Amino acid sequence: MNKPKWNKDYKAPSSWDEMFFGASNGVGILPSPNSGFRTLHPEIDSKACIKCMMCWVFCPEGCIDKSGDHLEVDMDYCKGCGICAAECTKKCIKMVKDGETE
């Protein structure tokens, strides 16, 4: 099994400003991409998004990137759990079958 490895150099953030984002951006929580088990993926309606960042906070993979003009999900690390959609304040994240788009 392709088990994720714990990055021993990882230090927990001491404040909101230091919170990490994106396992693929070197945080080392889950440095291995998903193994292809995902069946759904999130699609964010950027026009409806108010950037409250609840999805970003709750995403267990840390794979929602907030560095650009709008939020983007790193699909290499998203496992399709749907927590972001469940927590979205504006309900503007839809879970869509992989291979399909809204």
Ligand code: SF4
């Ligand atoms: S579906 Fe899960 S892993 Fe993917 S972005 Fe949403 S909360 Fe993160």
Ligand code: SF4
């Ligand atoms: S939780 Fe919904 S409204 Fe808030 S930042 Fe995420 S996508 Fe936007």
